Amino acid sequence: MTEQNSILSEIEPELADTILSSRRDVFAKYARRAGFLASAPLVIALASNEAFGQALPKKVEDVLNFALTLEYLEAAFYDAGNKASGLIPGKYKTVFRTIGQHETAHVKLLQGALGAAAVKAPAVDFTAGGKYADVFSNFDTFLTLSQTFEDLGVAAYKGQAGNLAGTPVLTTALQIHSVEARHASEVRRIGLKLGWDGAFDKPLSKSAVLAAATPFLA
């Protein structure tokens, strides 16, 4: 462990472990990924791991395509949920409509930033092969997946911050990251939970995020 890292590990061993292991994953050789290479967008998104050692713009482009893939997933989820009649109770409609607007805006922003390099929207299956068959007819199921996607988004952006350090894109990514956190808090609130799991949010590596998202990609 380097001298820099020891500062973190002294004060918050668990957090330091999470942060450091997340970075190790980002920079790792990618042996474990082969198990969930399911769709073309995922293959492209995973290419970000290949960028270690390459020119910065390529690395940034790959992080943005990874983010775009997640935003496509979220935008499609809320688009379907907001259109499903009788799904969302009236008093929560404003919340989910607003979240949907944000996710659609994130898609547009990232597509614009990437231009011709932007990945296409993945085919989605929010039932995850039938596991959540009533996702757009049972509000509890919808809410569960909403929280999953929002918490996953927060952890995913957080896990990529180090890859964007020193680039102008970092601030933009942080500005999306905190919006996802606002969503996550309110969705959890609607589910009668606290909006958080503790004083520090944990990052997730790209491979962990993709493993969680893959069941929803057709």
Place this chain on the structure above:
Amino acid sequence: MDMQTKASRRHILKWSGVGAGIMVAGSLLPNFGISTALGAELGDGDVGVLNYAYALEQLEAAFYIQVLETPFSSMQPNDHVILSSIRDHEIAHRDFLKKALGRHAIGGLEVDFSAVDFGSRASVLGTAEVFENLGVAAYNGAGQLIKNVDYLAAAGSIVSIEARHAAAISDLLRPYSAQSVGRGHVDAKGLDGALLPSQVLPKAAPFIKTPVTAASLA
């Protein structure tokens, strides 16, 4: 980028509760440490950024400690659970940063909450909303100033908690509203706020008696 250009200029900022607002004393002046006897100099580089975060967390922690020590009369169990949890988080953030800074940490700041009516739910939650949203924008804008990616990851683990708090406080004020997922702070592109220290410090100044200077943050 514009923010990075600004960030690279060397300023002396004065952050004080006596209405001095902000003093920018030329772009090439060294830090004379003029206020070290009377107040707090945040310091250079990552130490400066962490001390800046530490100052804001001190302010937040002190505020919520006061909120729970002198609860407003109409405090419902739900208010109490959420505000107590947020208080515990801010204390954890404050203590984390103090330990990370070690001997470089600024001292304890003297706060001034005379503008807050702690007997009023609207005043307390309104102030909490200001602090949480200021915290989100402050961390979002400070990310680009951090050199060490481990510190960036630590800041990322804190900022999304602040964003979760912001949503929870907004929800207490306006349940299930668009504001509870960021309206008013998230722009049409779906981006949250990002402010530089020079923009944040004047907003925090009315609540802090101790003069705080930042020689190298902008």
